[in-house]
Amino acid sequence: MECFKGYAVWILTGILLILIILAVAIGSIHISPLQVLRILLHQLPGISGHAVPNWPESYETIIVLIRLPRVMLALVVGSALALAGAIFQGLFKNPMADPHIIGASSGAGLGATLAITLGLSLNWNGLGAVPLVASAGAFITVILVYNVARSGGTVPIPNLLLAGVAFTSLLSALISLLMYLGQDQMHTIVFWLMGGLSGRSWNHVIFALPYLLIGTAVAVYYARDLNLMLLGEDSAYNLGVEVERVKAILLLVASILTGVAVAASGMIGFVGLIVPHVARMVVGPDHRKLVPVSILAGAILLITADILARTILAPVELPLGVVTALFGAPFFILLLRSYRGPLFRTGSD
Amino acid sequence: MPEFLLVRDLACGYTYPVLENLNFEIEHGSCVGIIGPNASGKTTLIKTLCGLLKPQTGQVVLDERDVHKMKPLARSRQVAVVSQEARIDFAFSVAEVVMMGRHPYIPRMGSPSSQDWEKVDWAMEVTGVSKLASRSISGLSGGERQRVLIARALAQEPDLLLLDEPTSSLDINHQVEILDLIKHLNHRQRMAIFMAIHDLNLAAQYCDRLMLVHQNRIFAWGNVEEVLTPDNIRTVYGHPVIIERHPVYRCPQVVLLSRLSAASREGLHVHAVVGGGMGIDILLRLTRHGHRVSTGVLNQGDSDWQAARDMELALVDVPPFAPVGEKSCRINLEMMCRSDAVILASIPFGLANLPNLETLLAAAGNGIPVIVVEQDLIENRDFTQGVATRLYKELVKSSLAVVKDSGDALQVLDGIGKRR
Numbered sequence: 001m002e003c004f005k006g007y008a009v010w011i012l013t014g015i016l017l018i019l020i021i022l023a024v025a026i027g028s029i030h031i032s033p034l035q036v037l038r039i040l041l042h043q044l045p046g047i048s049g050h051a052v053p054n055w056p057e058s059y060e061t062i063i064v065l066i067r068l069p070r071v072m073l074a075l076v077v078g079s080a081l082a083l084a085g086a087i088f089q090g091l092f093k094n095p096m097a098d099p100h101i102i103g104a105s106s107g108a109g110l111g112a113t114l115a116i117t118l119g120l121s122l123n124w125n126g127l128g129a130v131p132l133v134a135s136a137g138a139f140i141t142v143i144l145v146y147n148v149a150r151s152g153g154t155v156p157i158p159n160l161l162l163a164g165v166a167f168t169s170l171l172s173a174l175i176s177l178l179m180y181l182g183q184d185q186m187h188t189i190v191f192w193l194m195g196g197l198s199g200r201s202w203n204h205v206i207f208a209l210p211y212l213l214i215g216t217a218v219a220v221y222y223a224r225d226l227n228l229m230l231l232g233e234d235s236a237y238n239l240g241v242e243v244e245r246v247k248a249i250l251l252l253v254a255s256i257l258t259g260v261a262v263a264a265s266g267m268i269g270f271v272g273l274i275v276p277h278v279a280r281m282v283v284g285p286d287h288r289k290l291v292p293v294s295i296l297a298g299a300i301l302l303i304t305a306d307i308l309a310r311t312i313l314a315p316v317e318l319p320l321g322v323v324t325a326l327f328g329a330p331f332f333i334l335l336l337r338s339y340r341g342p343l344f345r346t347g348s349d
Numbered sequence: 350m351p352e353f354l355l356v357r358d359l360a361c362g363y364t365y366p367v368l369e370n371l372n373f374e375i376e377h378g379s380c381v382g383i384i385g386p387n388a389s390g391k392t393t394l395i396k397t398l399c400g401l402l403k404p405q406t407g408q409v410v411l412d413e414r415d416v417h418k419m420k421p422l423a424r425s426r427q428v429a430v431v432s433q434e435a436r437i438d439f440a441f442s443v444a445e446v447v448m449m450g451r452h453p454y455i456p457r458m459g460s461p462s463s464q465d466w467e468k469v470d471w472a473m474e475v476t477g478v479s480k481l482a483s484r485s486i487s488g489l490s491g492g493e494r495q496r497v498l499i500a501r502a503l504a505q506e507p508d509l510l511l512l513d514e515p516t517s518s519l520d521i522n523h524q525v526e527i528l529d530l531i532k533h534l535n536h537r538q539r540m541a542i543f544m545a546i547h548d549l550n551l552a553a554q555y556c557d558r559l560m561l562v563h564q565n566r567i568f569a570w571g572n573v574e575e576v577l578t579p580d581n582i583r584t585v586y587g588h589p590v591i592i593e594r595h596p597v598y599r600c601p602q603v604v605l606l607s608r609l610s611a612a613s614r615e616g617l618h619v620h621a622v623v624g625g626g627m628g629i630d631i632l633l634r635l636t637r638h639g640h641r642v643s644t645g646v647l648n649q650g651d652s653d654w655q656a657a658r659d660m661e662l663a664l665v666d667v668p669p670f671a672p673v674g675e676k677s678c679r680i681n682l683e684m685m686c687r688s689d690a691v692i693l694a695s696i697p698f699g700l701a702n703l704p705n706l707e708t709l710l711a712a713a714g715n716g717i718p719v720i721v722v723e724q725d726l727i728e729n730r731d732f733t734q735g736v737a738t739r740l741y742k743e744l745v746k747s748s749l750a751v752v753k754d755s756g757d758a759l760q761v762l763d764g765i766g767k768r769r
Contacts, residue, residue: 231439231441
């Protein structure tokens, strides 16, 4: 573990690159990883001239327009959920915190359900109504939760948790109600809620990627403040951290990341809970390391889960959210059993 | 010395003011202790002084700048806090935690400079945690963790160090260790210390000045001697105490009196003739054994007089340095005659208190049992050219017993109690 710690980012980057190529290679039409690499390199300006294409043109279409966007979206969504989880767990100092905790996902879920039941048709940069209304739902929910939790000039964490729980139940009830009323679309809604990446295009990647980049930049920028806040908000204040400001910014960022991830791919559980935990076991609680490692590990986990979702019962595709939970939960339980010492010390010594 | 922390008309608290009308000043390099019962507002005041809690009225001025208007980073270079929430649940190493104290000095995306590392090493050195540098903070004992948090505060290089009950959960050896360390920093670094501390004796021993808070205000503020008086403590804590001197450091020390024995009314009525500090022990032991105690005649201001008053004993007194007059002798004799026994402590006799000896003889003549405590020969404590010695020897003849110390005197009293 110790020797791994210093190189974790590089090792994970290597694994991620290999995994991307593998994920693109796997599919109903088998294309060898080497071929994939050649095709991908061929797309890069500057390199494209050096190799003579010796593959069918359909391969290029399959890889560039169908498989790669799906893998890239898995990367973006996995990273976004893991980053949001790391931020929430840090801010809440709570091991049970995950991206869905303050209601952003339920907000997105309700938005998507509304869009489906009302049969809304929107188009913005090639995106349909579902991701657009879903991200709006996430955003509105977070603003509501934040304002309900606000007390005086501060937003105490317990208030935020409780407000999040309350809004989550309210929104879930509304989702159920809509499903009950609009039984025709029930299947579509359930399918969407279970999460998945099928039928997603580059438009989805382009929609979600900027949020991930901005979120990463913000998280890295405030990583040291987040470390100080782990030792208590008052103590962070005394060390010069503008606690309430940092908290507001990071909450907003993590919630938007969650909302966008859910809007793009539905409800995918466990990634945001498990990845920061594992990352913390490897590199410790310092967010300057935890943030990049969580992002990479989240991408790796979700790409792997997507490969499994596509292949286990091929040609039937499993919902991605089901796969992450089916494999994530037992893995997490094993980890809990084998890891000696507290994961994330809470309670009493 | 110039004052550098000025508090003006401060009211602090959450919804309602916990403390009001606070006006005080603290000088550079002083060590101030804030004492008071639980929930009297010690922590609230500390949180307000460090800027964490906005004042309801008034202001806190540090080096001519309003603490609540300072930029966070500038403020954290001047004020450091060691608060009570000492739990740390994350596996940061000790060195990482101490380095967090350098946060106000390290540029946002930068990494620690060699100067930052020097300061961290120095802070760990001073607090004696260098050996723990790579250990995880979550696995440390309470005393170790407290030192690490003090080291982190030192790494901030503050001019003012605020501590909230730095020793509350520690064993006595660690309490003294931590307070010695704080005192050392106060002396060496000329760092002003303002600490909430509930142990009155440690407060007296380690602080230059004390602030006693009670009923939403500063009840007493000044030198340790001025603040730690039996009256102040009884009023604020509602408990009778006596104040003694620390045998080594000579600072005031609070001695608690049990309310149980003061309330018990089953013992004998014992009158004690004491004075000059020789009687505190006897008075204490008598009350503790449940005897009803009266004493006299004492000069006001005498340390035995002070103790008797603090214990709320019935007593006959005369003004300071005044000789014991006829009237007080008569009252004293009445008291003795109403007692089950009279005890004479091993006190020195001068012309002023010689009448007490005569009163004792009269009481003995009336058949009141007299117990004489003789820890030293009467000749050595006779300052009346032999008059006292003569009266004393006569008294010894008519006394019930001559004993070596107050313990023996209690046994004699037990005997009287059984016979009765």
